[in-house]
Amino acid sequence: MLTGFHVAVIGGDARQIEIIRRLHEWDAQVYLAGFDQLNGSFTECIDLDFEGPHVEMLDAIILPISGTDENGCADGIFTNRSLCLQVDWLKKTPVHCQIYSGIANDTLQKIAEDADRKLIPLMNRDDIAIYNSIPTVEGTIMMAIQHTDFTIHGSNVSILGLGRVGMSLARAFDQLGAKVTVGVRSTAGAARVHEMGLEYMDMKDLDTYDMNFDYLINTVPAPVVDASIIKKLPSHALILDLASKPGGTDFRYAEKRGIKAILLPGLPGLVAPKTAGKIVASVICKELQEIDRKVEE
Template identity: 40%
Template sequence: MKGNIVLIGGDARQIEMADYLQQKGMEVTLLGFDRWCSLRPGMKKAAGKADVDWETLDAVILPVSGIKPEQKVEAVFSENTLYVEESWFHRLKPECLIITGIRTEAADKLMTRINRSYTALMERNDTAIYNSVPTAEGVLLMAIQETEHTIHQSRTLVLGFGRTGQTIAGTFSAVGAYAKVGTSDPAETARAEAMGHDVFDLSRLNQAVSQADICINTIPSLILSENILIQIPAHTLIIDIASSPGGTDFEYAEKRGIRALQAPGLPGVTAPKTAGHILGKVILQLLKENDGKKEA
């Protein structure tokens, strides 16, 4: 498949994504990668916005972390702070895809002003399911590194049983942890019970945490609040993978001496190659679907 795409900023996942898409026939331009020197054949590194052929693009791909206030984007391979400019998007052809990782208020406002829509990859079922495996492996690695006991026979709570929670609970159970799932969603409860997990309602979270060795939160709202944390034993490890700002009162956890680790975006840290290829695969599917619409 042929196509012309630009990757604007990002982290190691974008490098692997670019490599994957280039191998699949895409012409790839990288903007905001001035400190990255290992350019693959078939890729072009833009020194600035003038080096991008905006009118010919089939997709604009923004970082997984999305567009931040003042239209800033993450760019770990850039010497300078990177901001997206509204004028870039006005030059795109109507059928060009705009793709980012997560939906943000800044992105919503920008798209409203330019009258365009965009796709948030992390909201898609396929992306979340693919990503759940490197996420679960990353959580397991953190648990092993940050505890003084084996994961085997540890009392582990998994809060939330969405696509990522399912894989985490299964992974910890597979290595012998006593994994219990906390959820108040009837569908999640039924799914967890059908998969053989012990389940408790989140209204009983204060009781459940009092016996936990490890507590893994996937719920993107304040669930491990002060009145819950006061029930947690000092040795308990909290790993919070929910989107920023997470679901834990980290300040209070620190006051109590509880180890509470915030770890959103784990695939990009522990398995950037796999994470990049996952995103590249989904982007390629979006491009194919978009081509089909143009031909219809």
């Protein structure tokens, strides 16, 4: 239980709704910023006053999965309010206050460092990333079906990256009957793909391969699907880019070539926010209990 804990949830999407519910179940006092358009759905919560005494009580601050932008501001789909982190008010929080974010850019890391508060990028955790790959895979399959007029079964699929999401995608599309080729960066990755019974490409030399793929799915947060790759794709190909913004695809060139390319960051929050929120909430609640033990010691 989190009785006596004070937690602020700042901005985010529908996943945050599930996090708020779970915090209530664990008996935490929750403060909200960026949820004013929910029409009083959480009457037990308190509106967070960034300049008020609430800040001095906070044990944790929960930011959106997307973190903040380059100005340190968090997105919130339930508000038009500006939700920007400031070092001055973060310094007013207790020393043990932790900041949770899905991902953390340089700006957010600098803000946390200047405020001398611990920042926890949740998507760096293997457990969350692996659990999160489940709704990511389901959402990718849904988008693949919606945006094409042919079946996944029998199609040629390229998946760039063999990380936690890439591996789950490769298995799922293989089980659906697609011919799967995985882009890897290491000999270990190539060995793993071979063990899975799939084909692999060396991502350092992507432009040397025949790119006759019906689906090209990118998981790498770097500019890997450039013009040299896109120009080799068949005109009916669909590019699904799952990397965080701005993705790893040259969307301008894809449009010029008439190839449909869709950026899909935060896919779990779009297709299964309840499940995705529960995954994050469970980890945060356990982490907060660890703070309690440290404080008591």
